[in-house]
Amino acid sequence: MRLSNVQAWYGDSQALFGVGFAVRPGEVTCLVGRNGAGKTTILRAIMGLLPRQTGSIILSGREASGMRPYERTRFGIGYCPEERAIFSSLTVEENLALPPAVCAAGMANADIFVLFPNLRTRGRHYGDQLSGGEQQMLAIARILRTGAQTLLLDEPTEGLAPLIVRQIEDALIELKRRGYTILLVEQNLDFVLHLADRVVAIENGAVVDDLETRGGEHVKARLLERLAL
Numbered sequence: 001m002r003l004s005n006v007q008a009w010y011g012d013s014q015a016l017f018g019v020g021f022a023v024r025p026g027e028v029t030c031l032v033g034r035n036g037a038g039k040t041t042i043l044r045a046i047m048g049l050l051p052r053q054t055g056s057i058i059l060s061g062r063e064a065s066g067m068r069p070y071e072r073t074r075f076g077i078g079y080c081p082e083e084r085a086i087f088s089s090l091t092v093e094e095n096l097a098l099p100p101a102v103c104a105a106g107m108a109n110a111d112i113f114v115l116f117p118n119l120r121t122r123g124r125h126y127g128d129q130l131s132g133g134e135q136q137m138l139a140i141a142r143i144l145r146t147g148a149q150t151l152l153l154d155e156p157t158e159g160l161a162p163l164i165v166r167q168i169e170d171a172l173i174e175l176k177r178r179g180y181t182i183l184l185v186e187q188n189l190d191f192v193l194h195l196a197d198r199v200v201a202i203e204n205g206a207v208v209d210d211l212e213t214r215g216g217e218h219v220k221a222r223l224l225e226r227l228a229l
């Protein structure tokens with residue numbers, strides 16, 4: 001996936017100013033930056049969900065700008081927004097039986113329960129009876145059911161206890177091992193550094209840093225400085 005010179009507006013207010021970066025297949029790329037920097041807007045732009053946007057978004061080698069969101073999902077992209085996209089009045093099993101769109105053979109429930117064992121034991125519970133972490137797992141699981149191989153995840157660890165964060169981290173590591181491509185918005189820097197191959201820092205609607213995480217402590221220091229965390 002490659003974005004070039006992406007600009008976006010909410011009404012008259014410009015939110016993205018020429019964003020460009022690449023997401024390599026099979027890698028985990030993290031978008032970091034302060035609140036309001038434009039990270040969520042970038043995910044929405046990739047999905048074509050903004051009222052007005054320009055620039056180029058290449059998905060699976062094809063120009064996707066101008067395509068409708070449902071057409072973009074055919075490239076195997078799944079978007080998990082910050083507000084978890086689950087049906088709270090349906091059970092876990094029913095949620096998993098109703099994926100939002102199907103573009104290929106989705107991940108089997110048995111496989112999903114290996115990734116997220118909590119969901120197996122909660123199968124007959126309704127969405128609104130789940131903990132925040134379980135809701136997050138279910139939201140990711142629903143995307144996996146669609147057969148998406150590229151996952152756009154907006155702050156999957158926000159507000160979750162460390163133990164649950166660890167479980168989600170393990171699941172994402174396993175997905176990466178299986179060849180999934182992940183673009184993640186994340187504030188938790190340790191989570192980012194455990195998982196990411198590449199970090200793209202966003203400030204005021206533009207890319208201000210784009211670096212590989214192999215540098216370890218050096219990368220952490222640079223991000224801390226960049227984000228003034």
Ligand code: ATP
Binds near residue numbers: 035038
């Ligand atoms: P956060 O971590 O707080 O979600 P973010 O980096 O994801 O921050 P965005 O949500 O993409 O930032 O917001 C980028 C800018 O666009 C901000 O100035 C925000 O106020 C504005 N914005 C976001 N959503 C809307 C909207 N629906 N209508 C108008 N302006 C919006």
